[in-house]
Amino acid sequence: MGKIAPSILSADFAQLAAEVDRVRPEADLLHVDVMDGHFVPNLTIGAPVVRCLRPRTDLYLDCHLMINNPGDLLDDFAKAGADSCTVHVELGDPRPLFDRMRAHGMRVGLVHNPETPLDAVLPYLEDIDLLLFMSVHPGFGGQAFIPSVLDKLRAARKIVDERGLAVELEIDGGINAQTAPLAAAAGADILVAGSAVFRTADPVAAARTIRDAAWPNG
Ligand code: DX5
Numbered sequence: 075m076g077k078i079a080p081s082i083l084s085a086d087f088a089q090l091a092a093e094v095d096r097v098r099p100e101a102d103l104l105h106v107d108v109m110d111g112h113f114v115p116n117l118t119i120g121a122p123v124v125r126c127l128r129p130r131t132d133l134y135l136d137c138h139l140m141i142n143n144p145g146d147l148l149d150d151f152a153k154a155g156a157d158s159c160t161v162h163v164e165l166g167d168p169r170p171l172f173d174r175m176r177a178h179g180m181r182v183g184l185v186h187n188p189e190t191p192l193d194a195v196l197p198y199l200e201d202i203d204l205l206l207f208m209s210v211h212p213g214f215g216g217q218a219f220i221p222s223v224l225d226k227l228r229a230a231r232k233i234v235d236e237r238g239l240a241v242e243l244e245i246d247g248g249i250n251a252q253t254a255p256l257a258a259a260a261g262a263d264i265l266v267a268g269s270a271v272f273r274t275a276d277p278v279a280a281a282r283t284i285r286d287a288a289w290p291n292g
């Protein structure tokens with residue numbers, strides 16, 4: 075059975091703790107989208123919000139850093155209670171950031187954009203806990219799934235299994251009950267879903283529908 079990571083990007087920020095409680099029964103992780111208005115053309119939330127969420131939920135806080143200078147903020151995220159930070163490979167050699175995350179006891183994530191080849195992340199597979207596949211161009215919720223990312227996901231699944239690595243494969247963007255089975259069949263372990271969960275009347279039911287569509291046999 076895979077995992078569902080609702081993205082709070084599509085939640086009501088004015089009542090974030092209540093939104094997290096609303097989705098808690100069907101959430102395995104909570105995906106936190108951090109954007110700086112530079113790496114992506116949108117501005118969201120940062121470590122202070124993670125710090126406020128930390129005592130309000132026992133969910134794993136999966137922080138996706140879409141920011142130009144993650145090195146400047148890793149300490150803040152660690153102190154705020156992030157369980158992992160995921161950094162973009164497009165920024166250059168991520169190894170120094172990995173070392174800092176490990177020193178803080180955080181799990182280590184690496185993410186690549188839809189147009190970035192899988193080859194760009196393969197050198198780091200042995201050093202990470204999460205490999206995130208963007209299946210939309212990062213920056214906004216509610217975009218359409220880019221199906222060509224499934225080819226990269228299938229290739230990564232094969233490599234990870236052949237090498238016997240424990241790295242989890244996570245996919246983010248445009249995941250709903252229609253695309254979730256495609257991502258699961260291609261080998262995803264974790265499905266991030268924002269608008270398909272929070273922009274519904276019943277987020278728990280929506281998350282369960284995505285889970286059942288992805289992994290009908292449990
Ligand atoms: C986009 C973010 C995603 C976003 C996904 O840059 O990284 O996590 O919340 O939203 P949906 O599920 O609506 O595509």
Ligand code: ZN
Pocket residue numbers: 081105106107138246266
């Ligand atoms: Zn994300």
